[in-house]
Amino acid sequence: MIEAIIQMQHVFKTYPSQISALSDVTLEIFPGEFTFIAGPSGSGKSTLLRILYCSEKPTSGEVIVHGMHITQPGFKKIYQLRQAMGIVSQDFKLLKDRTVTENITFALEVTGHPREEAKWKALEILRHLGLEERESDSIFSLSAGEQQRVAIARALVNSPSLLLADEPTGNLDAKMTLRVMDILTDLHQKGSTIVFATQFTGLIKRYSYRVIQILNGQILDGRKADTNKIHQG
Amino acid sequence: MIFFLQDMMRRTFRNMMGNLFSNLITIGIIAISMLIFSTFTLLAYNLTNFFNLWEDKIEVIAYLKRGTPSSEVEALLSKTRLLEGVETLRYVSPYDAMDFMEMKLGRQKNLLEGIQPAVLPASLEIQLKKEYRNSTKIKEVVAQLKKIPQFEEIQYGQEWVETFSVLIHILRLTQWILGGLLLIAIVFITSHTLQLTISSRREEIEVMQWMGASPAFIRVPFYVEGLIQGLLGGGLAILFLFLLHQGLFFNLPPSIQAWLAKIPVLFLPAKTTVWILLGGMILGFFGSIVASMRVLQYK
Ligand SMILES: Nc1ncnc2c1ncn2[C@@H]1O[C@H](COP(=O)(O)OP(=O)(O)OP(=O)(O)O)[C@@H](O)[C@H]1O
Ligand SMILES: [Mg+2]
Numbered sequence: 001m002i003e004a005i006i007q008m009q010h011v012f013k014t015y016p017s018q019i020s021a022l023s024d025v026t027l028e029i030f031p032g033e034f035t036f037i038a039g040p041s042g043s044g045k046s047t048l049l050r051i052l053y054c055s056e057k058p059t060s061g062e063v064i065v066h067g068m069h070i071t072q073p074g075f076k077k078i079y080q081l082r083q084a085m086g087i088v089s090q091d092f093k094l095l096k097d098r099t100v101t102e103n104i105t106f107a108l109e110v111t112g113h114p115r116e117e118a119k120w121k122a123l124e125i126l127r128h129l130g131l132e133e134r135e136s137d138s139i140f141s142l143s144a145g146e147q148q149r150v151a152i153a154r155a156l157v158n159s160p161s162l163l164l165a166d167e168p169t170g171n172l173d174a175k176m177t178l179r180v181m182d183i184l185t186d187l188h189q190k191g192s193t194i195v196f197a198t199q200f201t202g203l204i205k206r207y208s209y210r211v212i213q214i215l216n217g218q219i220l221d222g223r224k225a226d227t228n229k230i231h232q233g
Numbered sequence: 234m235i236f237f238l239q240d241m242m243r244r245t246f247r248n249m250m251g252n253l254f255s256n257l258i259t260i261g262i263i264a265i266s267m268l269i270f271s272t273f274t275l276l277a278y279n280l281t282n283f284f285n286l287w288e289d290k291i292e293v294i295a296y297l298k299r300g301t302p303s304s305e306v307e308a309l310l311s312k313t314r315l316l317e318g319v320e321t322l323r324y325v326s327p328y329d330a331m332d333f334m335e336m337k338l339g340r341q342k343n344l345l346e347g348i349q350p351a352v353l354p355a356s357l358e359i360q361l362k363k364e365y366r367n368s369t370k371i372k373e374v375v376a377q378l379k380k381i382p383q384f385e386e387i388q389y390g391q392e393w394v395e396t397f398s399v400l401i402h403i404l405r406l407t408q409w410i411l412g413g414l415l416l417i418a419i420v421f422i423t424s425h426t427l428q429l430t431i432s433s434r435r436e437e438i439e440v441m442q443w444m445g446a447s448p449a450f451i452r453v454p455f456y457v458e459g460l461i462q463g464l465l466g467g468g469l470a471i472l473f474l475f476l477l478h479q480g481l482f483f484n485l486p487p488s489i490q491a492w493l494a495k496i497p498v499l500f501l502p503a504k505t506t507v508w509i510l511l512g513g514m515i516l517g518f519f520g521s522i523v524a525s526m527r528v529l530q531y532k
Contacts (some may be wrong), residue, residue, distance in 0.1 A: 078531045082445030093443055095436060110446035114236060154444075 003067070004028040005162060005193050006052060011061030013047050013217070021047040022058070022217040029195060031161075034188045036204050037197040039214035045197035046090055048214065049166050052195070053087050054078045066162070083111055086160030088168045092151040096139045100131060100150050103139060107154045118157075125153045128183055130176070144171040152180060162193045169203065177203065244454040245461070252430045256462065259426040263466025263513060264473065266415040271474050271509050273408040275501055280404060282499060284397050288366050291389060293359040295378050298385045301355070309383055313357060318365035318374045327353040354385065368394040416516060419466075423459050423520025424527075431455060431524060442531055452529060456521045463517025467510040475500060 006029040013022040021044045029035050037045050050056035051063060054070050063071045066084050094103050101122050108118035126132050129149045139147060148171045155163060163184070169177040181203075188194050198204065204211055213220035249256050295313070297306075306324065313322055325333075327350040334353075335342045365374055371389055378387050431438070441451050478500050501509075 079442070079445045079447050082443065084445075087443060089443075093440055095440055106440065107444045109240070110441045110444050110450060112237075112450075 002030050004064075005031045005033075005066060006195070007062075007064040008048075008051075009062045011051065011058045011063060013044075013051065013056065014059045020217055022051075025061070025214075025217070025219055027212060027219060029193065031193055032188075032191055034184075034194045034207075034209040035196065036207075036209055036211045037195060037214060038199070038201065038204055038211050040199055043199075043214045044217040045199070045214060046166050047217075049089075049164050049195065049197055052164055053085060054081055084160070085162040085164055086155035086158060088148075088151050088155045088163070088165040090166045090170070092147050094139045094147060094150055094154075099136050099138050100126065100142070101135045103150055104154050104157055108157060111158070121157050122153070125157050128179075129153050130179065145173065145176060148172060149176070149180070152183075156183065156187065159187070159190075160192060162195075163187065164195050166197045167199070168196065169198070169200075181207075241453050241457060245457040248430050248434065248454055248458055249461070252426070252433055255426045255429050256458075259422055259462050260465045260469065262422050263419050263462060263517070264469035266419055267467050267470030267509060267513055268473050270408065270412050270415050271470055271501065272477070273404065273411060274505065274509075275474060275478065277401060277404040277408055278501060278505070279498055280397075280401050282497070284401060286497075287397075288368070288394075289363075291361070291366050291371065291394075293361065293371070293374060293378065293387060293389045295357045295359060295381075295384045296386045296388070297355045297357070297383055299354055301383050305383065306355070309381070310357070312381065313359065313378070316374065316377050318362050318370065318377075319359055320362045321360045323358045325356045325358055327351055327355055330354075330356070368398055419463070419513075419516040420520045420523060423462055423517045424523040425520075426462070427455055427459060427521045427524035428527065430458060431529060438529070448529070448531065452525050455525055455529075456518060459517035459519075459521025459524075460514050461517070463513035463515065463520075464510060466517070467513025470513070471501075471506055471509060 006027070008025050008027050011022055011025040012020070014020045025048065037048060039045055047056060051058050052065055054075075058071060061071065062069070065081060068077060068081055069075065070078075070081060095106065098106065101119065104122035104125065105115065105118035108121065109115060113121075123132070123135065126135055129152065131146065131149055131153065134142065134146060139150065142150065148168065152165070152168050155165070165184075169180055172180060184194055184196070196209075297309075301309075310322065310324060313319060330353045331345070331348075331350040335345060338344060359374075359378075361371065361374060365371060371394070375387050375389060378384055438451060478498070
């Protein structure tokens with residue numbers, strides 16, 4: 001039996017404003033799966049992802065990621081959890097006064113990679129995303145779509161075994177969206193698990209990946225986990 | 234490892250430069266606090282030192298009753314010599330006392346004209362063993378001497394000994410009460426400044442946490458900043474104290490200088506200096522821990 005890489009059990013999230021963002025969410029995602037989290041704006045996609053990378057605590061319920069019980073009181077290893085994943089958040093979280101390259105090498109340096117190695121890796125990933133000419137520009141001077149690509153580049157530079165991407169193509173044109181999808185497909189084929197939150201049904205329809213539908217914080221039926229397609233390990 | 238240290242130092246330096254003004258204020262306040270504390274330390278140190286020197290020279294003078302027959306003197310000497318704590322003693326006859334007074338008075342010795350040596354009492358000058366030359370032990374010896382009936386009066390500068398001990402005690406007490414208060418102040422101010430530094434780096438810290446940087450990696454530069462503030466503050470305090478110590482001495486009127494020349498006014502010993510620097514560092518470090526506990530939670 002394959003151990004799920006992500007497990008959510010009866011997860012509820014009510015914000016202090018009494019808005020119920022998630023209610024009774026139970027799901028499992030297996031290693032090597034590419035999963036879309038689909039739902040309209042305000043349905044709770046970002047909330048779900050934030051809970052997975054421990055930036056938000058659920059009101060109740062249990063969450064296990066990479067075998068870590070992250071909802072247990074006293075869970076202290078958030079940094080280990082995050083080292084084991086790549087995160088693209090909806091608001092990018094870039095350092096605006098630094099250059100593109102600096103933003104990416106920063107991510108590597110803070111987890112203990114030597115600077116030279118970081119620089120080399122950064123350039124490679126920037127080339128993939130068509131940003132090689134902007135490498136020494138500061139984030140301020142980039143368009144939203146360009147910033148989004150930097151955020152993706154930063155999340156991918158460690159070749160994470162689990163990628164949590166919140167609307168990573170929201171600001172991209174069709175061509176760039178395809179480019180990003182190709183890169184993610186490539187990562188997926190190398191065995192990484194990818195969780196991709198988006199409200200664009202058009203994008204989802206192009207691929208045969210698993211879809212978890214979410215509406216008003218509740219999981220609807222979607223394409224079930226296809227255990228035949230799951231990579232082992 | 235080298236890379237790690239370099240990186241930490243680079244980040245610390247950048248943080249401090251980015252927040253230069255509050256860093257300077259903090260270092261200044263630490264320096265002033267430590268200066269107040271070390272001034273008291275220096276005063277207490279010198280006074281203790283002076284007291285010890287003086288105690289070292291302390292001797293007991295036992296005056297014999299007038300009319301004690303000289304035949305008894307020999308026995309009295311050997312009896313006294315055997316007392317606990319007595320090292321050496323010297324018999325001062327009335328004639329010796331007279332000579333001594335004449336010498337002391339010098340040109341005014343005619344004042345002594347007509348005074349018969351016999352009216353002066355004979356006395357024993359008693360040197361104590363080293364371990365008896367302090368205010369508590371000396372009393373034991375004095376108590377013994379008082380039991381000998383041939384002695385009229387025993388003198389050893391008791392008022393001085395007591396006043397001095399009390400003074401030193403008060404100084405030491407002030408030193409530590411002040412020290413305690415300043416300690417709290419220093420921890421408070423460094424933690425405050427570090428909270429400023431930390432909040433000016435909030436965005437960066439958030440991204441670091443995002444990327445899974447370890448808590449130690451995030452915190453160490455702030456700890457180092459606290460250490461450096463404490464070290465510089467302590468260093469400045471010692472520098473100022475040194476200048477004060479030098480300047481004060483040379484700006485005194487010559488008469489007092491001459492008088493002081495006999496008593497050494499020492500600067501703090503190296504060990505104490507190192508302790509003050511270390512103390513500054515520990516306090517700065519403590520301040521940064523308080524700050525990072527308050528504002529560096531992983532989110
Ligand atoms: N920090 C917050 N405080 C209060 N309410 C919040 C907070 N974050 C989200 N919400 C609410 O929770 C609900 C779900 O929000 P969420 O951001 O998860 O939706 P989403 O599916 O990601 O939407 P979008 O596609 O627009 O990004 C919304 O009603 C939102 O208003
Ligand atoms: Mg969202």
